Amino acid sequence: MQLPSPRGVLSSHLIDVLAGNARLQPSTLGNAVRTAMVSDDPIADEDVQLSLWVLYELHYRGFDGVDDRWEWEPHLLKARRELEECFEAELRRRARPHVTNAAMAEGDLPERLFGLVDDFGGPSITSYLQREATADQFKEMLVHRSIYQLKEADPHSWAIPRLPDLAKVPLVELQYDEYGAGRPERQHAKLFADGLEACGLDREYGAYLDQVPGSTLALSNAMSLFGLHRRLRGAAMGHLAALEATSSLPCRKYVGGVRRLGLPEEVAVYFDEHVEADAVHEQVAARDICGTLVAQEPQLAEDVFFGAAVCLLMDAILAEHLLGCWQGGQSSLRPTTTADEAVA
């Protein structure tokens, strides 16, 4: 993947350093981080979210021409941690009412987790995509989703060695299915890439990085935040449970939208696979993974709810953005700019 175009002072310095165009200046980096952190809304802040995304990507597949050793460079780790503190605080602030309700609800943990999902409310694009969206709008949704879906399942895999055995086994079972159950052509990320390509879109990982807004990057960054911190293993698994629990029925509607618009069959195949798979996964995630994890580590219950609420919050933020743009007759994507224009 190519390094993206910068979106502010911090991402500009970071990308220059990674590209080898500038030497890392700890004071410049530190000042840029502190400036970025005073953002009113870190979730929507373009510079904060792009910088976090780039820093996280060093732990996944990295960038073309960027030395792999940057992954563990202390100044970059310090910058990442400061940005994460600001991001996590905002996520916790927004999730708090949902976490409190779930913590006080009746029932066992899986039941309270499903209750949190059912009671969440908020905007949804599912019915709009099923019944009203144009083909271009449907493809825009695929472009937003490509940021995460092309590494589908990867962020939750970080949690595997961090769980007690009885929760680890069902997580591996679920992830094995995500990765195609032994058939490379059935990997969910691969099915998604096939759908993109059939629509005439770019299937390459990160191809649309420059075109999606900060809030779309935040959706992916929240998963990386949870996955990369052992401290947040409960949130990672709660996130997974909510992701799976909000997939099966919506995916059936997406299939309806694909058929209505006459989009390629490969796109329908991707969503169709998730109707059945996620009807299984939502039970496994809530009961066998989260239920077992919290039975063994009861102090993680609130973080499980926190992770679930964040999944739903980030989906709602994306839905609000898409519907807002589309109702105003606009594209939900950023215009592609050159690096110079983005910094200016």
Next chain:
Amino acid sequence: MTRLPLAGDLGFTVEQTDEIDVRPCAHGPVLVRGATSVRDAEGEDHPVTRPVVAVCACGKSQRGPWCDGTHKVIPRGR
């Protein structure tokens, strides 16, 4: 071979073996591990392609024998 019924009177069964692990979920499907196929009420065998499958227990799935999440839109206590 003995057939093991999975979900009440819906007629879904699996072959009873030592490998079979069946777990009903409250207000949800039946999770089945270790089966190679699930037979429906008409006697048709549906091959298992996942490490664990969810078999419909509400009778409303449009993809029987597999759960498709429809139970979530049916009021409880029906």
